[in-house]
Amino acid sequence: xxxxxxxxxxxxxxxxxxxxxxxxxxxxxxxxxxxxxxxxxxxxxxxxxxxxxxxxxxxxxxxxxxxxxxxxxxxxxxxxxxxxxxxxxxxxxxxxxxxxxxxxxxxxxxxxxxxxxxxxxxxxxxxxxxxxxxxxxxxxxxxxxxxxxxxxxxx
Amino acid sequence: xxxxxxxxxxxxxxxxxxxxxxxxxxxxxxxxxxxxxxxxxxxxxxxxxxxxxxxxxxxxxxxxxxxxxxxxxxxxxxxxxxxxxxxxxxxxxxxxxxxxxxxxxxxxxxxxxxxxxxxxxxxxxxxxxxxxxxxxxxxxxxxxxxxxxxxxxxx
DNA sequence: CTATATATTGATAATAGTTATCAATATCAA
DNA sequence: TTGATATTGATAACTATTATCAATATATAG
Ligand SMILES: [Mn+2]
Ligand SMILES: [Mn+2]
Ligand SMILES: [Zn+2]
Ligand SMILES: [Zn+2]
Numbered sequence: 001x002x003x004x005x006x007x008x009x010x011x012x013x014x015x016x017x018x019x020x021x022x023x024x025x026x027x028x029x030x031x032x033x034x035x036x037x038x039x040x041x042x043x044x045x046x047x048x049x050x051x052x053x054x055x056x057x058x059x060x061x062x063x064x065x066x067x068x069x070x071x072x073x074x075x076x077x078x079x080x081x082x083x084x085x086x087x088x089x090x091x092x093x094x095x096x097x098x099x100x101x102x103x104x105x106x107x108x109x110x111x112x113x114x115x116x117x118x119x120x121x122x123x124x125x126x127x128x129x130x131x132x133x134x135x136x137x138x139x140x141x142x143x144x145x146x147x148x149x150x151x152x153x154x155x
Numbered sequence: 156x157x158x159x160x161x162x163x164x165x166x167x168x169x170x171x172x173x174x175x176x177x178x179x180x181x182x183x184x185x186x187x188x189x190x191x192x193x194x195x196x197x198x199x200x201x202x203x204x205x206x207x208x209x210x211x212x213x214x215x216x217x218x219x220x221x222x223x224x225x226x227x228x229x230x231x232x233x234x235x236x237x238x239x240x241x242x243x244x245x246x247x248x249x250x251x252x253x254x255x256x257x258x259x260x261x262x263x264x265x266x267x268x269x270x271x272x273x274x275x276x277x278x279x280x281x282x283x284x285x286x287x288x289x290x291x292x293x294x295x296x297x298x299x300x301x302x303x304x305x306x307x308x309x310x
Numbered sequence: 311c312t313a314t315a316t317a318t319t320g321a322t323a324a325t326a327g328t329t330a331t332c333a334a335t336a337t338c339a340a
Numbered sequence: 341t342t343g344a345t346a347t348t349g350a351t352a353a354c355t356a357t358t359a360t361c362a363a364t365a366t367a368t369a370g
Binding site: 183184185187189190219220221222223224227246 | 316317318319320321322327328
């Protein structure tokens with residue numbers, strides 16, 4: 001039952017595992033080896049990952065872990081704001097870390113699917129102003145710039 | 156074969172039907188009563204429409220018109236830029252007129268699904284600048300602000 | 311006006327990503 | 341240790357959309 005080795009004593013700062021465990025407890029959900037492994041493998045990726053890649057890597061480590069559990073766990077991770085979900089490529093979601101990652105929007109090449117991350121403080125400010133103007137409480141936003149990258153333009 | 160009554164002589168300005176017919180001819184596609192009816196019924200709606208509403212209204216007028224034809228025709232209308240497709244509500248597309256309609260982005264209430272349209276010239280300008288900075292040729296963008304509207308906040 | 315090549319149609323099967331169902335099992339607070 | 345209940349994996353179901361295909365309609369050339 002001691003599958004949890006992430007509470008080493010020198011760790012003073014809350015990490016993703018602590019946040020996840022706290023969230024689960026708060027919601028009366030349970031800390032399971034499957035949830036731990038999914039978070040571990042998710043964190044081992046850089047940038048944007050899709051379900052397929054996650055599932056593939058999980059299978060290598062534990063072929064018995066079902067895909068339904070992967071979907072379920074990702075949903076919880078999004079709920080507790082450790083993970084952000086995107087749907088850039090129409091119908092197929094991807095995920096990226098959100099914990100201690102600066103907010104950014106995306107530039108997406110429609111040919112090679114490469115993405116570039118950017119921030120623009122003024123745009124963010126104007127978004128808030130627009131919401132105020134119309135009496136909305138802004139919860140989130142989606143801003144994606146679709147174009148063709150330098151590489152793809154050459155071909 | 157004379158199902159076309161949209162070429163009245165006093166019509167000097169190109170309308171949606173002319174544009175559509177030209178586009179079809181250009182692509183070696185054919186002008187059919189089904190395509191005409193779909194465009195007519197689409198234009199009879201204001202704002203954003205989904206497939207379901209379109210199909211329902213079409214059925215009233217011609218129950219034999221199949222849903223596949225509706226999907227196919229909408230795709231052509233999007234291709235020829237008479238129509239713009241959105242996927243606000245996750246997995247269910249909606250459509251709106253694009254011909255002679257000013258570009259705008261959307262504020263969306265996540266509770267009642269009401270949308271408000273807005274434009275912000277500076278945001279548009281910054282989007283272009285960002286693309287230039289990263290060597291992208293901007294093709295389109297998606298900007299959706301998700302929030303809670305005044306009405307929904309009261310409840 | 312034909313005839314002919316080929317685009318279109320409607321019915322329906324297929325697809326893809328995701329969610330629901332359910333009985334067996336695991337977690338965890340008491 | 342126990343027991344209430346959350347979780348799991350297998351798989352069926354679901355939803356929006358697309359593909360398939362034989363019958364039919366359109367456009368164009370003769
Ligand atoms: Mn990102
Ligand atoms: Mn609109
Ligand atoms: Zn590219
Ligand atoms: Zn609302």
